[in-house]
Amino acid sequence: MTTGAAWRDLIDLRSTTEERNPRSLELDTLDSPDLVATILGEDARVAAAVQARTAHIARLVEVCVAAIAAGGTVHYVGAGTSGRLGVLDAVELVPTYSATPDMVTAHLAGGDAAMMRAVEGAEDDERAGADLIDAACGERDVVIGLAASGRTPFVGGALRRARERGLATALVAANVHAALAPLADEAILLDVGPEVVTGSTRMKAATAQKLTLNALSTATMVRLGKTYSNLMIDVRPTNAKLVARTVRMLVQATGAAAARAADVLEAADGSVRVALVALLAGTDVERARAAADRFAPDPARTGDPAGIRSAAESLR
Incomplete structure (x- = not known):
């Protein structure tokens, strides 16, 4: 259990991903049709939230295109659902566009094993995030942090080290108060609002991140002549x-x-x-x-x- 000053830090954090959704307060009293309608009704809000960040995503596309064209690599760095979405996006670029890991690659807190099973504590290891950048990144690379909460320590460690090395950085988060935003040259903060089930960011937050990555990587590949x-x-x-x-x-x-x-x-x-x-x-x-x-x-x-x-x- 977290105690003392650390606990006080946690309760001071503002996070739209942890708020209660007033439209789903009676969730457990609903029958199946109303449950599904409530969930999908919230999902319908996601596309507009992502579209509102069009200009931010477009600017990041240009950064990624320039980096890859110059021989650099775009690195997705994340944990949990956010990190898995990064892996999914990166690996699907291979058969679709003949992209190589030298162009776009993904790093998941806890390593490959975390793709199938949660690795406890991996997302809290800030040092591991920093070490990853030192081991994997060249001077022309771009580091994109993926964190629904916008405060994941592993992602923070990676972004902080990337900044220290002068690399281009970005953050994709579903928290408009993302604590890691100052570490990103381009912060894409997706205002999807609270989840149907409080804090379950595999839902709207994840959908918003997936849509963002779809747009980002697809536009990048098109601009690269794919x-x-x-x-x-x-x-x-x-x-x-x-x-x-x-x-x-x-x-x-x-x-x-x-x-x-x-x-x-x-x-x-x-x-x-x-x-x-x-x-x-x-x-x-x-x-x-x-x-x-x-x-x-x-x-x-x-x-x-x-x-x-x-x-x-x-x-x-």
Whole structure:
């Protein structure tokens, strides 16, 4: 049990994630339909809370794009549900955009084991957060703290050390009074209000963090040239579903017959970029490959970060 001065510090903390929700005070008296309606009614408030931070998220996108383009890495650092959401976002970028851990990686308090089972005390280890930054971060990297409460010591240790080293920092929290906000160059404080079940931040707070990470990482990948229009051109076709998706994508982008798209994709050794340029320009794979190389992805190329449009136009 926490006692003395430490306890006084805790009760002085303001936290929107720990307040009681006046709309769910009778929660345990409700039948199932009303329970579900109450929960989903609160969830419906989340998207607006995230959208209200659009400008903050967009600024962080630019920071991440610049870091990755310069050879740096974006690091998600979190504990519990927040940390697991960071892991989920980072690992899903691999098959979707062929992103590598050198581009975006996640660190969970307590290590890999904490993904499946809570590691007691890990989130309170501020020193471990600082040590993580020293061990994992280079001078061009970005450190993004994920903490629903906005005060997790592990995250605080990481942000503080990142600041000391001059790294770019950000915080994603669901507490508008987040104590760690001063350690972040960009603090994205999501005002989702109190949870249906008081303090259960796996609910609205987690949903808000997931939406934020979705927007952040997706926008970053698009700006890095990982899409053509709204199509994923760096997807890794590692199974039958994804192979079919790449062929379908070529058909959608160019209007080519499926059999033709599949043949060009095979001739391009599975490179969607090369196949796409060949089909758009109506040329052979070798010329398309050379053009794709000349117009490599570049976030500074306004309107065509992937280079696909420029490559195809150069061949017409």
